[in-house]
Amino acid sequence: MTTHTRLTNREVAAILAGVAARLQILDANRFRIIAFQNAAESIRTLAQDINAIDAAGELTSIQGVGKGIGDAIHTLLVNGSDPEFDALFAQVPQGVVDMMQVPDMGPKKAKRLWEELGIDSVAALRAAAEAGKLRDLKGFGAKSEEKILKGIELLAKRTERGDGERMPIGVVRPLALHMIAELQAKLPAGAIERIEIAGSLRRWKETIGDVDILCLSAQPALVMETFRTLPEVADILGAGETKSSVVLGNGLQVDLRVVERKHWGAALQYFTGSKEHNVAVRELALKQGWSLNEYGLTATGAGDAPAGEERFFEEEADLYAFLRLEWVPPELRENRGEVAAAQQHTLPALLTLADLQGELHGHTTWSDGVASVAEMAEAARARGYHYWNVSDHSVGLGIVQGVDGEKLRRQRVEIDAYNRRCAEADIDFRLLQGSEVEILADGALGLPDDVLAGLDVVVASIHSAQRQDRETITARCLKAIYNPHVDILGHPTGRLLGERPPTEIDMERILQACRETGTVVEINANPARLDVNDLYARRAVELGCKLAINCDAHSPQDLTLAEYGVGVARRGWLTAADVINTRPVDAMLALLKDAQRNAHDQP
Ligand SMILES: [Zn+2]
Ligand SMILES: [Zn+2]
Incomplete structure (x- = not known):
């Protein structure tokens, strides 16, 4: 008989993460901290109810849960608490853990502020910074006080936004x-x-x-x-x-x-924004002697037209043309160079949804998808795709069902049979076999190299231990990028919009390495992820990387999400040539092969 409320996966994960944070503050053994972080992340994303797994005596079958942590979780689930965890929670106040959420405030700083100045909450931290008390501490100055205050402000805004402002x-x-x-x-x-x-x-x-x-x-x-x-x-x-x-x-x-018909062009331009883009366009109009508002243009008298003369535009493009600008696709209107490019007629020919020929990352019932290989293939064909890469999760992820070498061999038989049927019916469609291979906490992959070598397209992703520090998680990811069998880096920053911030990963170094090895950078089109985002996508292209737009579909309906990925790509100024899955299947595979040849040992 249990007398406490049953803990959910999320609650258990939160407790383990709380333990990890406290161990960090107490400067405990690094591997012990990572172990708790791993276990927390695995359980947070676990599909099965942890109580059921515990009842079956199978806690240690969860990725990252060893005997020690497993025993503690069992105690937690049965008694509602664990004496060792309770002692840790009593030793380090929640407020000190909260302080680690302030940008740039690592465990070491939080610990010193707490131990040396007795600061044990974000509120106390703000008060101390405002009163100029932090500068008494060695290594802190007026500058760091300012930085901390700014960080607290950012944190408050972030929390506020989480409440639904955007x-x-x-x-x-x-x-x-x-x-x-x-x-x-x-x-x-x-x-x-x-x-x-x-x-x-x-x-x-x-x-x-x-x-x-x-x-x-x-x-x-x-x-x-x-x-x-x-x-x-x-x-x-x-x-x-x-x-x-x-x-x-x-x-x-x-x-x-x-709005009135004659105002349509200016109104659409005005209400589309962004504010920054509109300011730039207005300034340009002023230089030409026109003031611009949501109705149209009015001559200022500084140009050729007499003051007060009006111009209206039924189409947005006519307004841009009048100002001697190429029409700017809405996705580019962020004042990131698009106005100058529109003046010089050098705007990129942005890719469109219709450019996608197939996708390279998605799941079936072989892992956590809800549809069979054939059902996903049918859905991909219905969208007009010519190929789809079956990339089920490898073993090594918290979810119970990962695909290992043996299962991949059996899956290959199914895929070959489907492709044969297509060939016989003269259908221009091919299923590829891949994997979304887990990048484990130490950078090793969830499948051995000889298994990866037999696959068509390998996506490597991180789903666990996402709170590793910048150096650790970057090194971990670089190790995967330099593996010649890895073709695509999946959802590189791991963020979940409005739910989980990106990892600490150093994206500049990651993108540089992707360029060097020819590893393709994913734009994960799932609107919960949109990862990489528009800015990283643009930077990737600047560096010379190739990208792939994938729905990471877990069901046939998920394939409709591609438009969100295309939105990110367009905001990142991408053309069809920048995205590998705009190519026919053989050209796409040849590109990946070339990249594999370029991959070499990690420096
Ligand atoms: Zn994934
Ligand atoms: Zn996936």
């Missing part, structure tokens, strides 16, 4: 599209002539503050009324004749504006 695009976009579809379905045919999403959503930003929608309509009052009574609307902030602001049940704000 939402992941993967949540917002389907909702916005659904509302537009509902609006159109409820209105008489032709009531809306044109409707378009503007704002950061049109720019495919990874998180969205609020949604801006513009439309053309001869019946604005009816459109507004219908919009405000959509079932998702929880609250109405504004109800004007041509503008309505509503808040949805999940807290998202959506604004709808009806």
Whole structure:
């Protein structure tokens, strides 16, 4: 009989992570710290209920859980607490652990502040920094006080944002599209002539503050009324004749504006943003003697046109053209050089969803996917793909079902049979066999080299011990990159949008190594990940790396997520040539082979 509440996987993981953090602060044995970090990460991502695994006496079958930690978890699950953990939690206050969340505040600094100045919470840390008390400590100065205060501010903002100020695009976009579809379905045919999403959503930003929608309509009052009574609307902030602001049940704000046809081009440009891009365009317009607002251009008198003369644009492209700019794709409008490029007509020909010929990272029921090899292949073909790489998790991951060499041999038979059927039916589609091989905590891979050598495309990823320090996790990843059998680095920074920050990994060094070895950098298109992000994608191309856009699909429906990866790629200025899975299968494989030849021993 248990008298305490049953602990969930997440709760157990949090306790183990708390133990690891305290061991870090106490400067315990490094391997012991890593062991707890590994176990925490494994259990956090574990599919099976840990109580069931414990009941079956199989805790040590979980990756990273040895006899010692297993026994402690068992005690924890049975009694609701573990005496050794309790002692650690009593010894190091939670507030000191929280201090480690402040950017740049490692365990060593937190420990010294706590032991030498008695600071045991983020609030106490702020007070001490504000009072100038940290500079008494050797190695700390006014500069570090300033840095710590800034870090605390950042941390507070991050926490605030976590409360829902910005939402992941993967949540917002389907909702916005659904509302537009509902609006159109409820209105008489032709009531809306044109409707378009503007704002950061049109720019495919990874998180969205609020949604801006513009439309053309001869019946604005009816459109507004219908919009405000959509079932998702929880609250109405504004109800004007041509503008309505509503808040949805999940807290998202959506604004709808009806604009005049002659203002459409300028309005769409204005409400698409970003603010920084618009400032740059406005400055350029001013230099040409025009002031720009959401309606159009008005001559200032400084140019050829007499002051007060107006220009309107039905299309956004006409506005850009008038200013002697190439039309700038919304994804580029962040003032990162796009205005100058538009002036010189050197904007990149961004890749599109239609450029993707196949994908190189996805899962089936051989690991944690929900569909069979054949079902995933059918879904890929239905999207017009010509190839799909079966890359199930290798052994070595916390999830119970990993694929080892023996299973891969059996899986190969299934894949070959499917490909034979395609060939006989003259279908231009090929399944490849790969693996999402685990990069273990020490940088070794979850499958031996001779097994990897037999695969078509190998993706290597990290799913455990993600809180290793910068040096450790970077070295770990470099080891995998320099393995000649590794073709693609999967979701390189490990972040989960709004849920888990990226690892400490040194992406500049990682990208340099990818360039050197020809290892392909993944843009994981799953909107919970979007990893690498737009900035790293752009940097990767600058360095000369190739990228791959993969849904990391675990179900047939997941393949629809590719558009999010394309959004990231476009924001990163990528062309089709930068992305390997825009190539036909043989050309793509040849490129990977070349890269393998270039891979050499790690310096
Ligand atoms: Zn993965
Ligand atoms: Zn995966």
